[in-house]
Amino acid sequence: MKQKKLYLFLSLVLFFTPVNSETEYSFYTGTFDTIDKEGDDEANLYGFEHNNPVLFRDTFVGKFSPITGGFVTDKSSIYLYTGVQAEYEIGPLNVVPSFAPGYYEEGDGKDLGMALEFKSELKLSFDIFKDSKIGYSYSHISNNDWGDINPGVDNQAISFSKNF
Structure with a gap:
């Protein structure tokens, strides 16, 4: 049942992605x-993440764009999220902080306290080929002490990210 929810979510992301735009998909x-x-x-x-750079906003503090994604664990936990990321390019290095609220279901994994959880992440990626990146990310997920436990x-x- 949980895998069906993730497949439905990913199918909706792919369905609502404009075909003629440059879109980045990441698998991690x-x-x-x-x-x-x-x-x-x-x-x-x-996990899987979708970023549509066509929807970016270039501001005085960086280039911002929406992200949508989700992951499953081998203990049947699921996290589905949507949020915003900033991107800072330093030559071939990309520094990408992001923030995304999301839905968490523990399955046989860790109880995080409630369904609403917040993910903050820092990703470092390198351009390896045209329209392709490889990266490392570190993230923290918690409910900001809104749940019974946190x-x-x-x-x-x-x-691995690829623009299509």
């Missing part, structure tokens, strides 16, 4: 709850 994998002290909630994560999780991931 990594570790969920990477600094878990007990080690019982750590899991592998597999253990939060820190995640690490390696990503």
